[in-house]
Amino acid sequence: MDIAVFLVQCLNAVQYGLLLFLVASGLTLIFGILGVINLAHGSFYMIGAYLAYALAPWAAAHLGAGFFGALAIGLVLSIVFGYVLEWAFVSYLYQREHLQQVLMTYGLILVFEELRSIIVGDDVHGVAPPAWLSGSVALGGVMSYPVYRLFMSGVCIAIALALYAVLTRTRVGMAIRAGATNREMVQSLGVDIRLLYRIVFAAGVALAVFAGMIAAPVSSVYPGMGNQVLIVSFVVVVIGGIGSIRGALLASLLVGFVDTFGKVFIPQIAGILVYLLMALILLWRPEGLFRTS
Amino acid sequence: MIFHRAMLVRAVLAAALCTGAGGVAAQGKIKVGFMLPYTGTYAALGTAIENGFRLYVQEQGGKLGGRELEYFKVDDESEPSKAVDNINKLIKRDNVDVVVGTVHSGVVMAMAKVAKDTNTLLIVPNAGAGAVTGPMCAPNIFRSSFSNWQPGYAMGKVAGERGAKKVATITWKYAAGDESVEGFKEGLKASGGDVVKELTLPFPNVEFQALLTEIAATKPDAVYAFFAGGGAVKFVKDYAAAGLNKTIPLYGPGFLTDGTLEAQGAAAQGMLTTLHYADGLDVPKDKAFRADYNKAYKTTPDVYAVQGYDAAQMLGAGLAAVNGDVGKRTQLVAAIETAHIDSPRGAFTLSKAHNPVQDIYLRKVVGTENRYEGVAVKALADPAKGCGM
Numbered sequence: 253m254d255i256a257v258f259l260v261q262c263l264n265a266v267q268y269g270l271l272l273f274l275v276a277s278g279l280t281l282i283f284g285i286l287g288v289i290n291l292a293h294g295s296f297y298m299i300g301a302y303l304a305y306a307l308a309p310w311a312a313a314h315l316g317a318g319f320f321g322a323l324a325i326g327l328v329l330s331i332v333f334g335y336v337l338e339w340a341f342v343s344y345l346y347q348r349e350h351l352q353q354v355l356m357t358y359g360l361i362l363v364f365e366e367l368r369s370i371i372v373g374d375d376v377h378g379v380a381p382p383a384w385l386s387g388s389v390a391l392g393g394v395m396s397y398p399v400y401r402l403f404m405s406g407v408c409i410a411i412a413l414a415l416y417a418v419l420t421r422t423r424v425g426m427a428i429r430a431g432a433t434n435r436e437m438v439q440s441l442g443v444d445i446r447l448l449y450r451i452v453f454a455a456g457v458a459l460a461v462f463a464g465m466i467a468a469p470v471s472s473v474y475p476g477m478g479n480q481v482l483i484v485s486f487v488v489v490v491i492g493g494i495g496s497i498r499g500a501l502l503a504s505l506l507v508g509f510v511d512t513f514g515k516v517f518i519p520q521i522a523g524i525l526v527y528l529l530m531a532l533i534l535l536w537r538p539e540g541l542f543r544t545s
Numbered sequence: 546m547i548f549h550r551a552m553l554v555r556a557v558l559a560a561a562l563c564t565g566a567g568g569v570a571a572q573g574k575i576k577v578g579f580m581l582p583y584t585g586t587y588a589a590l591g592t593a594i595e596n597g598f599r600l601y602v603q604e605q606g607g608k609l610g611g612r613e614l615e616y617f618k619v620d621d622e623s624e625p626s627k628a629v630d631n632i633n634k635l636i637k638r639d640n641v642d643v644v645v646g647t648v649h650s651g652v653v654m655a656m657a658k659v660a661k662d663t664n665t666l667l668i669v670p671n672a673g674a675g676a677v678t679g680p681m682c683a684p685n686i687f688r689s690s691f692s693n694w695q696p697g698y699a700m701g702k703v704a705g706e707r708g709a710k711k712v713a714t715i716t717w718k719y720a721a722g723d724e725s726v727e728g729f730k731e732g733l734k735a736s737g738g739d740v741v742k743e744l745t746l747p748f749p750n751v752e753f754q755a756l757l758t759e760i761a762a763t764k765p766d767a768v769y770a771f772f773a774g775g776g777a778v779k780f781v782k783d784y785a786a787a788g789l790n791k792t793i794p795l796y797g798p799g800f801l802t803d804g805t806l807e808a809q810g811a812a813a814q815g816m817l818t819t820l821h822y823a824d825g826l827d828v829p830k831d832k833a834f835r836a837d838y839n840k841a842y843k844t845t846p847d848v849y850a851v852q853g854y855d856a857a858q859m860l861g862a863g864l865a866a867v868n869g870d871v872g873k874r875t876q877l878v879a880a881i882e883t884a885h886i887d888s889p890r891g892a893f894t895l896s897k898a899h900n901p902v903q904d905i906y907l908r909k910v911v912g913t914e915n916r917y918e919g920v921a922v923k924a925l926a927d928p929a930k931g932c933g934m
Contacts, residue, residue, distance in 0.1 A: 257762045264754040366584075374588045376778045378808035388788055395761035396788035401754075471751065472782065472808055474775030475586050480749065512755040515746050523718070523747030 256392040261512055263391075267401055269508025270408035271467055275481055276488035276500045277415060278459030284495015285432040285452050288345050289353045292360035294482025296457050299333075300326065300464020302368060305377050305473045319382040319469070326465050327458060334457030338450045346435075346449070365475070374475050381469035404466055411459075415497050428452055432495060487530050493540030502541055574615040575864070575871060578635035580646030580656065581670075583620040586774055587648045589804070590849045591620075594670045596842050597853025598645060601861065604837070609857070610864025621647050628655035636665050642871045643668065645856050648849075650674035650693075650721050657681045666874075670856040671849060675724045678900035680931035684878050687899045689856040689886075691821050692927040693721050694728035696798035699819040699905035699921035700769060701732025704796050709733070709767040711741040713760050715780075716771040717748035725771040725798055732922075741765060751779045757787045768793055773800045778808045785812035799823075799908065799915060804847055806913040816910045819921045822848040822890045823906045824914040834889035846889075855888045859895075862886070898929035 279293045303326040304319070311321030341360070345353045380386070381400040388396040419425040431438045431448055439445045464478075471477065488507055492499025507526055514525035521528075533541065579598075581591035595618075602614055617639040619631045628651075635641045636659065643666040647653055653672035660667035661683045669677055669686070673693040677686065704712060712733060716722030722745070730740050742763050744756045760768055768789070772780045777800065784795055790812070799820025802813055834854065838846040846854075859881050866880030867873040886893050886901075893903040905922045908915040 254762075257758060260758045260761075261755060264758060268752055268754065369584070369588065374586065376775050376805045376808045378778065378782065378810050380810075388786060390788075395758060396786075398786040401786075470779075470783075472775055472778045474778070475588075477775060480751070511752065515752075515755045516759055519718070519745050522745075523750070 256394050260391055260394050260397075261516060262509075263397070265509040265512035266505065267405045267508075268512060269505035270405045270412075271463065272484060272488055272507060273412060273501050273504035274408050274463035274466070275460055276485040276492070276504055277412070277497055278456035278463075279485050280489045280492065280495055280497065280500045281452055281459070282456040283489055285428055286342070286346065286449055288342060288453075289350050289357065290342075290456070291354060291357040291482065292364065293456075293460050293485060294478030294480075295361050295364040296330070296334075296460035296478070297464040297467075297481050298368065298476075298478030299364065300330065300461035301379075301468040301471065301473045301477060302372055302464075303329065303461065304465040304468035305379050306372070308379060317382075319380070323462075323465055327462055330458045330461035331454045333461075334454035335450055337457065338453040342453055343446070343449070361478075368475065376472055376474040378472050379468040398470075400469055404470065407466060411462075412497075412501055419497060424448075424451075484526065487526055489540075491530050491533050491540055493542040496540070496542035499540055499542030574613045575609065575643070575869065576615050576617060576639060576641040577860075578617045578619065578639060578641035578644045578646075580619045580621050580632055580635060580644055580652075582623045582648050583618070585623050587623050590648045590671065593847055593849040594645075594648070594853035594856070596838070597846065597850035597855075598670070598857040600838055600841055600850075601854045601857035603841070605861060609861040610867065610869035612864070612869035617641055621649070621652050623647075623649040623652060625649070625651035625655055628652040629659055632656045632659045636663055642666065643860060645670055645853075645860075648672055653677055654681070657683075657686055660686055664874075666871075666877075668856045668859060670852045673724070674720060675927070675930070676720075678896070678898040678927060678932060679929055682898045682929065682932035682934050684934070685874070687859055687881060687895065689859055689901065690852040691903070692900050693724035693798075694731075694927050695821070695903075695925055696800075696819045696905055697725040697728025697769075697771070698732040699907075699925060700796050700798060700817075701729040701734070701738075702736050703732075703817070703819065703907055703921050704729075704767050704769065705733045705736025705738040707767075707794075709765075709794075710738045711765050712738055712767045712769055713742040713744060713763055713765040714740055714769045714771075715744040715746075715753075715756055715760070717750070717776070718745040719748045722748075722771045726769070729769050738766075740769075749776060751776050753780055753783045754787075757783060757789065760793070761787065761789060765793060768795050770795060770797045770801060772797075774805070777801045778805045781809045781816070782812045799848070802908075802910055802915055806910060806915070809910075813910045814912075817918070818908050818910075818915065819905050820848065820908060820915070821901070821903045821905055822851055823908040823917040825917045826889075826891070826906070827917070828889065828891050830887055831889040831891075848890075851889045855886055855890075855901075858886050858888070859884065896926045896929060897934050898927065898932040899934075900927045900929065902926040 282290045304322050307322035307325055308318045312318030315321035385400045385403050388398045391397045427443050488503045492503030510525050510529050514522040583591050619634050621631050645668050648671045650672045657677050667686045669688040671690045673691050675692050714726045797818050799818045802818050862884035863877040863881040867877045893901045896902050902924050904920050905925050907918040907921040909918045
């Protein structure tokens, strides 16, 4: 493999890893802070992609900015959606066992998939990226690289930084981290923990929906698209350490590299490499790379 | 309490009478069991197959071989682990005379095994797994669609004739992909080319970027890809986005573009694929079929509807020969084996292993159609490796 091809492959790995991070960060927030195993997280990703598909024509007609208009509306809708979902279902799960959480959120997957089938149907759809991002740049004579993929990576980095800043530098972030460690103590200090949890869940849902929307032009929109993402996201969360944003970022990139170079060098076992990585890391550090205190 | 018990007894008696009466009434009807995907990724395909089947039966006045049909349905969910249970529901619970199914190759393998063990008549209306008309072949198992090998071989032949010497292949690492690539390789070698790089990724992974970079570095004369559904859309778009379609032509079996052209948009324009069906065929039967289907279901039929329609034709040919007496299995099977099926895809016959011997067409993507370009290979028969019949 010559150096130019190697560098392009590294770019592929980073770019895939960053998108994974966007989905997994929401999952690790909900899992780590609320203690809820949320199997429906993949469905939120799927809902995001379908929102981008459904809203883009409407936004283009009424707001003049098709894709970004859809992105903005979708983001608002997803926060409301997450907030309501927490109030209606998830808030009953905090004191329950993991098995009941799994049952409830698995049920949500089935409901969302059926609703999707009824409302939009089972066809595959494409979403067009905004015109100014639809070109591509030549990379060292190897191949051309779509500008939209680079844009996606930029957005993911921006969100990673923003998340990190909110959690470590703001009062809300502090309350969230404290709430994860000791729910009762934070409550007795006068923080409305129910509202806090509702916000965290809404933010987690919004992250997944946003990831689905921003990935839609690249991944297309099709039934069952959330399930694949869900499994890899859980791997990322487990490798990174449950609840750790830093861990999720590092783990996403690690998975991106292992997946990309695994496909190139050892395609025979590429399907299990990511899980092998997870097993090895768990042997070495059972709590994952970064453990939340 | 006593009142309730009396009610219960009455209800049970009534139910028993009903089923008894139902049993008598149903004796006159032939029981057809659809085992198809009605939910999930392949739901649209399952519906199209059933629609096609019912359309032919309606055209015959609702009767095949002089007997009316009664339908039983099971949703196979494209789930191989449930396949044995599902087909047993039709065979053991509903006592069907014939099973029609299914789309997914993994599910069909389990179905073929059960059909073989219980000697149930099975007509496969889509799944192209080579084994069904290969090592697993049996007198009671038929296929109205294709084998994965067939479109692959035809595309290989065309690619070689168009001057491709060094070709890279890419597919998911699973049976259907392997069989398709195998067919392609044989066709390509027969017309003077060779496969220089075989790329695979785990099913149903859709992160193609790493392998597209490999293709760009290899610089082959052409690429052959086997994907379906969402994966196919993403691959064709990623291939175009990487700029590869400008220098390296992308070939594939028809599944790469069928039913998903609206989503693939500009990325697929001009692409060549091979399949046993196409838009704009000059076949009178096809024009009539399309018009009738459109009238009945308010939508344009696809290749899956054709395969369902032909499954009914094959069953009809068999039943006509025995006047609807499904007990005369040997004559029924012999009649299907020798039948000329007047399919919308063009007439076909069946091979010794019960797979269609059919023309494979070369098609070109124009707008949202897979437009007929010519015949890639005439009357192509699957080699039926491992079949003892």
